[in-house]
Amino acid sequence: MPITRRQFVARSIVAAGAAALPLAARAAEVEIAPAGVREDMGILVAAYRAMHPGLDRYLGGDRFAALAEGATARLLREGARLEDMYLALARLTAAVRCGHSYPNPVNQSAVVQRALLDRRDRVPFSFRWVGERMIVVRPLTDTALVAPGESIAAIDGVPVAELRRRLLPLGRADGSNDAKRLALMEVDGADRFSSFDVYRPMISAARGDGTVVLERSGRRIQVPAMSEAERSALSTTNEEDGGWRFALRDGVGLLTMPTWALYDSAWDWQGFLDRTFASLSEDGARGLVIDLRRNEGGMDIGLAILTRLIDAPLALPPRDRLVRYRRAPDALRPFLDTWDPSFADWGDAARPMTARPGFYRLERGEADSEVVQPIGPRFAGKVAVLVGPVCSSATFQFAEQVKASGCATLVGEPTGGNRRGINGGAFFFLRLPGSGLEVDLPLIGEFPREPRPDAGVEPDVTVRQGAEDIAAGRDRALERALALVRA
DSSP, X not given: OOOOHXXXXXXXXXXXXXXXXXXXXXXXXXXXXXXXXXHHHHHHHHHHHHHOTTHHHHTOHHXXXXXXXXXXXXXXXXXXXXXXXXXXXXXXXXXXXXXXXXXXXXXXXXXXXXXXXXXXXXXSEEEEEETTEXXXXXXXXXXTTOOTTOEEEEETTEEHHHHHHHHGGGOOOSTTOHHHHHHHTSBOSOSTTOHHHHHHHXXXXXXXXXXXXXXXXXXXXXXXXXXXXXXXXXXOOOTTTTTOEEEEEXXXXXXXXXXXXXXXXXXXXXXXXXXXXXXXXXXXXXXXXXXXXXXXXXXXXXXXXXXXXXXXXXXXXXXXXXXXXXXXXXXXXXXXXXXXXXXXBOGGXXXXXXXXXXXXXXXXXXXXXXXXXXXXXXXXXXXXXXXXXXXXXXXXXXXXHHHHHTSSEEEESOOSSOTTOOEEEEEXXXXXXXXXXXXXXXXXXXXXXXXXOSSOOOOSEEOOOOHHHHHHTOOHHHHHHHHHHHO
């Protein structure tokens, strides 16, 4: 029985954890030997140049190598603790401008997770960036500490504008889509290892005494910090069903889907969609709102939804699915983990492209130009899809498909992802021996055949949430979407 990506990652973390670093308790302070720094950077450059399909989309392999050389020199000059190496890898991979290229905290060994990520330094509230202001959405511990809608001026003595400036170059996003980078640097209280939680203590010298000092409303307060375990305990998302929820009220359905990352779930999500659309038809619903705003992506579930919203075959815009190699270089094999060994050798499924030297067209898994066929009775009511900058992989692609087909109205904020194409589909987990750190390496690049802008998908109706909306607990985008489908 084949294992899935999530199962493989979990097993690899357990296996690697015991051997990756010798001093788990103080591993964050362990200096990585100069030879280990050079080895890791050399492996990273070799792997990305040989196999990353999007390296030349914005940056170019020579530029990536030069940036890696500069990062190596700084680490050797200033010292390379584990934390320093992690930040260097984050900054370097972020320069590729690919939303799937980064030292993924979920894929780190158990030792690395304990050393870098299991510290009591999390802020005790969720927040959003509204313009350049950090606005509290809700307190996560003592409700008296901060209030929804309140503006935080500084954390541990660092002004939030300065925090924002330091954090953005570490954000993984496609192309020039800074809205996604900024969304990553928010805290919603549910995500495990949010980027803000991971990077803030590294770039702003967190206190280390289990407290956080906040400046707001003209005064300073010292509050207890949270641990990653305490954060995770607050999650309301069921890992099996992805937190999917459907409710039908006053003739309008609301389908909330926080994630499509259901790779190894035994939950019957297809059956859930069948029952949902049957319920809409049986109850004579006149409208449907699909909320994807906190959904980064996962499986290609959007196509299954599209089949229920169209009444004739829908041709999706043609694009090329390209890889940079037919067979992974032998020298790199010892450092490559994945859940599907066939990724190491595409064989005849990878056909050389004369129009793009150095690329292979991947003729496996999906056709270059898909036609979506309608399934079952079409839902004939009005449909609105709530989107935002978090939508950056499969949900970005779904937003593109909805926009092109006109089968629903996009409401909210511009998506993440990029209309010039994104990378993903298959991955290697690149495990670097000198530091014990892991870096995600996407293997399949999608390239549109026509020129596209360097941007996400613009909604049909733009609605932005303000600080006053947060303070009042008002969801203005949802209100607008419900009004549209009821009209």
